Every structure is written in structure tokens, then in C-alpha cells.
Amino acid sequence: xxxxxxxxxxxxxxxxxxxxxxxxxxxxxxxxxxxxxxxxxxxxxxxxxxxxxxxxxxxxxxxxxxxxxxxxxxxxxxxxxxxxxxxxxxxxxxxxxxxxxxxxxxxxxxxxxxxxxxxxxxxxxxxxxxxxxxxxxxxxxxxxxxxxxxxxxxxxxxxxxxxxxxxxxxxxxxxxxxxxxxxxxxxxxxxxxxxxxxxxxxxxxxxxxxxxxxxxxxxxxxxxxxxxxxxxxxxxxxxxxxxxxxxxxxxxxxxxxxxxxxxxxxxxxxxxxxxxxxxxxxxxxxxxxxxxxxxxxxxxxxxxxxxxxxxxxxxxxxxxxxxxxxxxxxxxxxxxxxxxxxxxxxxxxxxxxxxxxxxxxxxxxxxxxxxxxxxxxxxxxxxxxxxxxxxxxxxxxxxxxxxxxxxxxxxxxxxxxxxxxxxxxxxxxxxxxxxxxxxxxxxxxxxxxxxxxxxxxxxxxxxxxxxxxxxxxxxxx
Numbered sequence: 001x002x003x004x005x006x007x008x009x010x011x012x013x014x015x016x017x018x019x020x021x022x023x024x025x026x027x028x029x030x031x032x033x034x035x036x037x038x039x040x041x042x043x044x045x046x047x048x049x050x051x052x053x054x055x056x057x058x059x060x061x062x063x064x065x066x067x068x069x070x071x072x073x074x075x076x077x078x079x080x081x082x083x084x085x086x087x088x089x090x091x092x093x094x095x096x097x098x099x100x101x102x103x104x105x106x107x108x109x110x111x112x113x114x115x116x117x118x119x120x121x122x123x124x125x126x127x128x129x130x131x132x133x134x135x136x137x138x139x140x141x142x143x144x145x146x147x148x149x150x151x152x153x154x155x156x157x158x159x160x161x162x163x164x165x166x167x168x169x170x171x172x173x174x175x176x177x178x179x180x181x182x183x184x185x186x187x188x189x190x191x192x193x194x195x196x197x198x199x200x201x202x203x204x205x206x207x208x209x210x211x212x213x214x215x216x217x218x219x220x221x222x223x224x225x226x227x228x229x230x231x232x233x234x235x236x237x238x239x240x241x242x243x244x245x246x247x248x249x250x251x252x253x254x255x256x257x258x259x260x261x262x263x264x265x266x267x268x269x270x271x272x273x274x275x276x277x278x279x280x281x282x283x284x285x286x287x288x289x290x291x292x293x294x295x296x297x298x299x300x301x302x303x304x305x306x307x308x309x310x311x312x313x314x315x316x317x318x319x320x321x322x323x324x325x326x327x328x329x330x331x332x333x334x335x336x337x338x339x340x341x342x343x344x345x346x347x348x349x350x351x352x353x354x355x356x357x358x359x360x361x362x363x364x365x366x367x368x369x370x371x372x373x374x375x376x377x378x379x380x381x382x383x384x385x386x387x388x389x390x391x392x393x394x395x396x397x398x399x400x401x402x403x404x405x406x407x408x409x410x411x412x413x414x415x416x417x418x419x420x421x422x423x424x425x426x427x428x429x430x431x432x433x434x435x436x437x438x439x440x441x442x443x444x445x446x447x448x449x450x451x452x453x454x455x456x457x458x459x460x461x462x463x464x465x466x467x468x469x470x471x472x473x474x475x476x477x
Contacts, residue, residue, distance in 0.1 A: 005032065005033065005034040005035065006034055006124055006126060006200065007024065008023065008024055008025060008027075008033050008034055009021045009022065009023060009024060009033060009034060009126070009200075009235065010022060010024050011126050011127070011203060012234075014205055014234055016262060017205045017259070018133075019127075019203055020203065020204070020205045020234050020235070021126075021200075021203045021204050021205075021234070021235045022232055022233060022234050022235060023229050023230070023231055023232065023233050023235060024231065024232075025231050026228070026229065026230055026231050027225040027228070027229040028225060028227075028228055028229075029225055029226060029227045029228070029375060029412045030224065030225065030411060030412040030415065031224065031225040032222050032223070032224055032415070033212065033223045033224065033225060033229075033235065034200065034222075034223050035220045035221065035222045035223075036124075036198050036199075036200050036201060036220060036221050036223075037198075037219065037220045038182075038184075038196035038197060038198055038220075038221075039110065039113065039122070039125075039129060039196070039197045039198065039199055040085070040106060040109040040110045040113055040196065040197050041056070041106070041109075041184060041194055041195065041196030041197070042102050042105045042106045042109060042194055042195060042196075043056065043102070043193060043194040044102055044192070044193060044194055044195070045101055045102050047193050047194070048070065048072065048099075049062070049072055050062070050072075051072070051186065051193045051194065052072060052073050052074045052078050053071045053072055053073060053078075053082060053086070054073055054074070054078035054079070054081050054082040054219075055074060055078055055218075055219050056184050056185075056186065056187075056193050056194050056216075056219070057074060057186060057187045058186045058187065058191070058193065059074055062074065063075065063076070063079060065079070065086065065090060067090050067094065068089070068090045068091075068093040068094055070090075070093050070099050071086055071089070071090070085109055085112070085113070088108070088112045088159070088162065089105065089108065089109065089112070091159065092108065092157060092158070092159050095159060096156065096157045100153055100154070100157045101153075102194075102195060103150055103174065103177060104150060104153055104154050104157055106177055106181070106195060106196075106197070107150070107154055107170070107173045107174055107177060108154065108157060108158060110129060110173055110176075110177075110197060111158075111162075111163075111165060111170075111173060112162065114129065114163075115162060115163040124200075125199050125200060126199070126200050126203060127199050127200065127202065127203055128199070129173070129176065129197065129199060130172070132176045132179075132180055132197075132199060132202050133175075133176070133179050133180065133202070134171075134172045134173075134174075134175025134176050134178075134179060135175055135178070135179050135257075135258045136171055136172065136174075136175040138258040139175075143178075147171060147174055147175075150174050151167065151170050151171060151174065154170060154174075155170075176197065177195070177197065179202075179257065179258075180197055180198075180199075180201075180202040181195040181196070181197065182195065182196055182197070182198050182201060182214070182216075182221065183195060183216075184196050184216050185216050187218075187419050188419050188420050188423070189215065189216070189217075189381075189414065189418065189419075189420050190420070198221055201214060201221055201223065204223065204235055204236065204237050205234065205236055206236060206237065206238060206239045206240075206253065206257070206259075206261065206263070207236035207237075207238065207263045207265075208238055208240075208242055208246075208249055208261065208263045208265040208266055209238075209242070209263065209264065209265045209270075209373060210226065210236040210237045210238045210373075211225065211226055211227060211229050211233070211235065211236055212224060212225055212226060212229075212235050212236060212237050213226055213237060213238075213375075213376075213377050213413050214237050215377070215413060215414050215415070215418065217414065217415065217417065217418050218417070222415065223235065223237070224412065224413060224415065226373060226375040226376075226412060226413070227375065239253065239256075239257060240252055240253060240256075241378060242265075242371070242372060242373070242376065243275075243335065243338070243371065243372070243378075244275070244335065245269075245272045245275045245276065245335070246265060246266040246269045246270075246272055249261065249266060250266055271371055274331070274333040274370060274371055275333065275334070275335045275371070276334065276335070277330065277331030277332075277333045277334045278329060278330055278331055278334070279328060279329060279330065279331060280331075284328065284329045288329055289329060292325065292326060292329040292330065292336075293336065295322065295325060296322060296326065296336035296339075296340070297336075299318055299319075299321075299322040299340075300336075300339060302318055303315050303318050303319065303343060306318065307343075307347075312347050312350065312351055313351070315343065315344075315347050316344060316347055316348060316351070316353075319340045319343055319344035319347075320344065322340050323337065323340050323341070323344070323360075326340065332363055332366060332367045333367045333370050333371055337367070338364060338367050338368070341360050341361075341363050341364035341367070342364055342382070344357075344360050345357045345358075345360040345361040345364055345385075345386070345389060346385070348360065349361075349385070349388075349389045349392070352392075354389055354390075354392040354393035354394075355393045355394075357389045357393070358386075358389050358390040358392075358393035358395055358398070361385070361386035361389045361390065362386065362390070362398065364382065364386065365382065365383055365386045365402065368382055368383075374409070375409055375412045375413060376409070376413070377409070377410075377413035377414065379409060380406050380409030380410045380413055380414075381406075381410075381420075383402050383405050383406040383409065384402070384403065384406035384407075384410070384420075384424060386402050387399050387400075387401075387402030387403035387405075387406055387427075387431075388403070388427070390402060391403070391427075391431060394446070394449065396431065396434050396435050396438050396445075397435065397438075399431055400428075400431035400432060400434070400435045403424065403427050403428050403431050404428055406424060407421070407424045407425060407428050410424055434449070
């Protein structure tokens with residue numbers, strides 16, 4: 001089930017963290033430490049008709065299971081590959097008369113697999129599903145209530161002829177999903193489409209400045225090194241986005257994963273000064289900073305409302321006004337400024353106002369470069385989008401430079417075979433060719449570009465969504 005390389009890691013007791021994984025040999029940036037297929041996985045409720053239930057690729061036309069009318073597949077191959085995992089689900093859905101939510105579907109798929117293979121270690125697994133953390137004892141009142149509802153629904157859905165599990169075991173499985181559910185993204189890595197359980201990945205501990213990253217590619221996850229890792233060093237990934245002050249990251253981790261982060265960046269509050277950065281000359285008063293933080297928070301709320309209603313021109317207006325007011329107070333690495341820059345550049349690109357968008361995108365990338373790990377996947381994706389925006393605006397030199405930078409990052413975080421890296425390589429070659437033409441004859445370049453854009457429909461940016469980028473681990477909100 002695991003796609004090998006498990007000899008590259010071993011389980012050990014990590015000080016203050018419980019179990020962890022460490023490297024048994026040296027690794028360098030872009031090395032794949034191990035790859036793993038899901039023990040069980042399901043498509044999100046909202047996307048069951050648009051994403052293949054086997055390979056999790058988004059497709060225009062999908063084949064539907066003729067019996068339960070619920071499962072969708074790319075083709076006969078995906079349908080055949082799914083049958084072992086779908087067989088019980090298919091008859092359970094028909095008997096139950098409706099489709100339960102993704103949490104219950106995933107718990108059932110895990111338990112049907114346990115029924116087939118037993119509770120011990122499956123081939124290539126370093127840990128059994130039974131031994132994964134569930135944190136049920138840390139659940140708050142609201143979570144306990146949700147758990148009881150899920151368990152009740154599960155018992156109605158679970159077929160009487162299947163193996164019967166204890167209430168405690170069923171609760172354990174729901175707890176495992178809550179703590180270890182990993183977000184699966186579509187083939188280009190741009191949209192979260194499902195959730196799965198990967199037992200080996202569940203052993204990798206968190207660090208806000210990790211030495212590894214995880215990517216979902218072609219039906220499996222890959223744990224990839226972000227830089228040099230020595231033999232015996234603990235392997236870490238970040239469970240959340242780094243772009244926040246240490247106190248806020250710690251609060252988020254405690255709330256979602258029930259542990260106190262003791263990583264170096266949190267203990268020493270590294271980069272917090274940049275996240276809260278204010279102008280140096282002249283330095284604003286503490287009152288002015290406090291006022292500007294409140295104004296920024298209020299504006300972000302208004303922006304979310306306008307975005308959810310599709311009022312994109314209103315979003316742009318709010319961002320422009322706020323950025324103007326932030327200008328004399330906040331530095332360009334300030335979190336509130338970066339959130340405005342990110343939103344306004346994305347929305348203006350969608351509205352095809354590329355010239356203005358490119359100016360904001362450049363400022364955003366300059367800020368990100370001072371904050372993120374140089375090989376951070378989210379940094380790579382942001383630089384790629386900024387590069388595209390600048391290319392669309394006709395800033396060929398800046399656009400090409402950013403696309404090259406993004407390509408270098410994604411080679412490490414996603415690897416050369418990932419569809420988004422392949423897209424980026426094609427863009428890099430295209431912009432390189434255009435740049436050569438631009439340097440030879442600027443006037444002719446602009447004429448040819450105009451003609452090409454008139455003949456060819458513009459590659460429009462995706463409609464901005466309120467959804468953040470796919471998070472690494474899936475948490476029920």
C-alpha cells in the first residue's frame with residue numbers, strides 16, 4: 001500500500017511531543033523521503049459529482065455508479081480500482097436510502113478496511129490505525145456533541161451484517177479523522193477536494209518552520225525535504241500557514257490539534273516584529289497603530305461580506321482605501337497590509353485590471369519573501385500568480401523573473417512531475433522566448449503580443465473565492 005522508501009525513516013520518541021519520525025540517512029532539498037497512498041479517503045460532500053472518487057481528479061464528465069447513483073469515476077479503470085473500497089459503501093447507501101456526510105463515509109470506509117484486514121499493521125505502515133492519536137478526551141462540549149451525532153448517524157448507516165464495533169472504537173475512529181485527516185487537492189493542487197487518512201504521515205510532528213513539506217500528487221502523498229536534513233534529525237511539517245504572529249499560531253494549534261507549540265519560531269517569537277511591522281521614519285504613535293489595526297480588521301470583515309456577495313468592484317474600493325490609510329503606519333511586511341495586497345491583486349486580476357494588479361502583486365511578493373521559508377509551497381504559488389499577473393500586464397521582465405523564481409520553489413515543494421510544475425515550466429519557456437523577442441525589438445514585441453491576445457481568448461484568472469488555500473490537514477470547522 002505504501003509506495004516504498006519507508007526504510008528512510010524510523011519511529012522514535014520525540015522529546016515533549018510523543019512519537020515522531022526521524023531520518024535514517026541524509027536528505028537534500030527536493031528529495032522524496034517517502035510516498036504513501038491513503039489508508040482510506042473520501043471526496044467532500046460539496047464535490048461528490050465533480051471529482052473522481054478514486055483518483056480525486058476534477059473532470060467535466062464523470063461516470064456514475066449504476067447501483068447507488070452516488071459514486072462518480074473518470075472511467076472504467078477508476079471504477080474497477082474503487083470496487084474493493086466501494087462495494088460495502090454501495091450496498092450501505094442503498095439500504096440507508098441516503099448518503100451520509102463525508103466524516104461518516106470516511107469512518108465507515110476505515111472500518112470496512114479494518115474488517116477485511118484486521119487491526120494490526122498493514123504492509124508498509126509504521127503505525128496501525130488503532131494506534132493513531134484521537135484526542136477525544138480533549139474535545140470541548142461542542143465537539144463532544146458533534147461526535148455523539150456522528151456516532152448515532154454512523155450506527156444507523158452501518159450495515160447489521162458487517163462486523164460490529166464498540167462505541168469506544170467508533171469514537172476513536174472519528175477522533176482519528178478529526179486529528180489526522182489530511183486534505184486532498186485536485187490534480188493541479190489548487191482546490192481542496194477530499195480528506196484521507198495516511199497513517200505514516202500522521203506520525204510526522206509539527207514545526208512552524210519545518211524541514212519537510214507534504215504534497216498530494218497522482219493519488220498519493222509525498223513527504224519532500226525542503227533543505228538539508230541530517231541522519232537522525234526529526235522530520236517535521238507545518239500543520240498551519242506560517243503567516244501569523246506566534247501567539248496566534250499557538251492558539252490555532254492548541255484549538256485544532258490540542259498541543260502547545262514549542263518550536264524555535266514560537267519560543268523566540270521570530271519574525272513577529274515583521275508581522276507587526278510599522279514604518280520607521282517617522283515612527284507612528286502606539287495609538288495610531290492601534291487605530292489602524294482596528295480599521296484593518298473592520299475593513300477585512302467588509303471585504304469578506306462583499307466577496308461572498310460577488311461585489312468585486314466594492315472589494316477593490318475597500319482595499320485601495322485601506323492600503324492608502326495603512327501607508328504611513330504599516331511596513332510592507334505587516335500582516336494587515338499583506339492581506340489587503342493579496343486580496344486586491346487577486347480580485348483585480350480576475351477583473352482583468354492587470355496593470356494595477358501587477359503593482360500590488362509585486363509589493364505582496366516582496367513582503368512574502370522576507371517572511372516565508374525560501375522553499376515554502378504557498379510562497380511558490382503566490383509568486384507564480386504574481387508572475388502571471390505581471391505577464392498579463394505586459395511587464396515581461398518582471399513576469400519572467402517571478403515565474404522562474406516560482407518554478408525553482410515548486411521543483412522542491414511539488415517536484416518536476418506535478419501538473420502545476422509542468423504548467424509552470426511551459427510558462428517559463430514561453431516567457432523566456434517573449435523576453436528574447438522583447439530585448440531584440442520592443443516595438444515589434446508589443447505589436448505581436450497585442451495581435452496574439454486579440455486572436456486568442458485571454459487566460460482569465462479563476463473567480464476569487466472566500467476559501468483560503470487548501471490547508472494541510474482537514475479540520476471540521
